[in-house]
Amino acid sequence: ALCYAKQFSRGKIVMFEQNHAEHILSAARLTKFLTDADLANELSVRFQPIWNCAEMKLIGFETLARWESPILGSVPPNEFIPAAESSGFITTITSIIFEKALMAATNWPKDLKIGLNISAVDISNDDTVKVVEKLCEKYGIEKRRVTIEITETAAMQDFERSNHCLSEFKKAGMSIAMDDFGTGNSSLSYIQNLPLDHVKLDRSFVQSAEGETKGRQIASTVIELCKALELGCIAEGIESEAQLKAIQLLGCKAFQGYYFSVPMQPDQTLSYIEKHLKM
Ligand code: C2E
Ligand code: CA
Ligand code: CA
Ligand code: CA
Numbered sequence: 001a002l003c004y005a006k007q008f009s010r011g012k013i014v015m016f017e018q019n020h021a022e023h024i025l026s027a028a029r030l031t032k033f034l035t036d037a038d039l040a041n042e043l044s045v046r047f048q049p050i051w052n053c054a055e056m057k058l059i060g061f062e063t064l065a066r067w068e069s070p071i072l073g074s075v076p077p078n079e080f081i082p083a084a085e086s087s088g089f090i091t092t093i094t095s096i097i098f099e100k101a102l103m104a105a106t107n108w109p110k111d112l113k114i115g116l117n118i119s120a121v122d123i124s125n126d127d128t129v130k131v132v133e134k135l136c137e138k139y140g141i142e143k144r145r146v147t148i149e150i151t152e153t154a155a156m157q158d159f160e161r162s163n164h165c166l167s168e169f170k171k172a173g174m175s176i177a178m179d180d181f182g183t184g185n186s187s188l189s190y191i192q193n194l195p196l197d198h199v200k201l202d203r204s205f206v207q208s209a210e211g212e213t214k215g216r217q218i219a220s221t222v223i224e225l226c227k228a229l230e231l232g233c234i235a236e237g238i239e240s241e242a243q244l245k246a247i248q249l250l251g252c253k254a255f256q257g258y259y260f261s262v263p264m265q266p267d268q269t270l271s272y273i274e275k276h277l278k279m
Contacts, residue, residue, distance in 0.1 A: 030083035033072055039092060043067055045100045046263030049272065050115070050234060053244070054253040058276050060113025062149070062256065063101040064263045065093065081119060090121045095131050102139045104266035108273060115147045117179065120154035124161045129168040143173040147198065150176065152184030155194060163194055170195045177234070181222060191229065199226050201252070203237020209246045220250045227251065 047061035067075045084090040098116055105114045122128045136143050148169050155162040155178070166176050177198035178190065182205060191199070201222050208215025219235070226233035235247045238257030247255070264272060 026079070027083035027086055030075070030080055031087040031089070033069055033075075034080065034084060034087060034089045037067075037069060039067075039089070040096055042069055043093060043096050043100070045097055045104065045266060047101075047104070047266065047269050048256055048263040049261050049276075050113070050254060050256045051260055052254050053248060058112065058273065059254060060115065060145070060147075061105075061108075061269060062115035062263075063097065063117065065097045065117075085119050085121045088121075090119050091125060094118065094122050094128070095135075098132060098135055100266070102135045102141050104269065105141055105145070106139045107270055109277070110142070110145070112273070113145050113147055113175075114141070115149050115177065117149045118154070120157045123150060123154060123165045124158055126165075128165065129172055132169070132174070133172055144175070146174040148174055148176050149179040149200065151179045152181065152187070152190060155190055156185055156187070159190075159193075166195050177232075180236075182218060191225070191231070196231055198232040198234055198254075200256075201233055201235045201247075203257070206235050206237045206243055206247055206257070207239065209250075210242050216246065216250070219247060219252075223247075223250045223252050 044066045046064045046066055048064060049061055050059045051057070052059050065077045065081070067077070067080050069075055081090065081093075084093050101114060101116060105112070116132070118128065132146065132148075133143065135141075136146065148166070150162070150166070155166075169176060175197040176195060177200050178194070178196050179200045180202045181199045183202045190196075199222065201219060205215045205219045205222070209219045210216070223233050225231075232254060233252050234254040234256060235252050236256050238244050238247070238255045238259045240259055243257075244255060244259060261272065
């Protein structure tokens with residue numbers, strides 16, 4: 001790392017290395033707590049609704065992991081997922097989360113979709129597809145209802161493996177969404193070469209899309225690209241009606257964000273569904 005820092009203009013690289021070191025340190029600490037944790041009980045799921053606003057229809061829910069540690073309190077997934085990835089706990093966590101998600105979905109109407117996030121480690125594991133298939137069977141969930149969400153950053157770690165793994169999910173009948181589109185080391189070749197069905201427009205563009213902004217231009221370009229390639233586009237992080245309208249004007253139909261609902265407990269999904277089916 002030091003050699004690397006010396007080779008290039010100092011300030012920037014050193015800053016990067018420092019941030020990186022900090023991250024590794026806290027991941028190492030978290031790993032210790034993950035080791036001692038009773039993950040099957042301390043992990044839980046939340047569900048955030050995804051809406052098709054062109055048809056005013058609830059499409060389904062994205063599953064979001066939560067870890068309530070008796071010692072640390074609630075640890076956000078942005079912290080424990082990376083720690084779990086580098087320590088190998090992610091495989092266990094992924095199957096616990098998927099099981100809780102699909103179990104909850106047994107009570108939903110059969111046309112609602114279930115979004116599941118997978119990490120870079122999951123994608124290089126041949127068993128991930130089988131785990132999901134088995135759980136779908138166990139809980140009687142049709143595989144076409146499952147959408148696998150993967151970030152660009154995860155996909156790029158090993159393109160060939162990602163391509164292979166995502167193709168297996170597709171063969172099994174599931175859909176694939178590219179998550180946080182535009183924030184990773186974006187490359188249009190992912191869109192060209194991976195077997196995608198949807199793109200999730202990152203909230204950073206959504207939230208800067210009001211007025212004549214660069215964010216709006218980027219959002220518009222991504223939405224047009226999706227249309228041209230016949231990919232679904234889901235705008236993430238909608239917090240206000242103004243943001244919804246701004247993105248809707250650009251031709252996007254599917255939305256997710258606090259404006260509709262914060263991620264909810266599994267049992268809350270039922271009253272939410274009931275309320276919105278009656279509309
Ligand atoms: P993500 O997949 O992009 O999920 C969306 C995140 O944005 C969630 O944060 C959600 O609570 C938050 N969010 C939703 N609507 C809004 C909004 O209107 N405004 C703002 N500011 N935020 C909004 P969360 O639950 O903290 O998850 C963070 C990230 O952790 C996720 O980002 C995902 O990358 C990862 N993650 C969560 N659950 C899992 C999981 O089960 N497996 C894996 N591999 N990663 C997960
Ligand atoms: Ca996601
Ligand atoms: Ca996202
Ligand atoms: Ca994200």
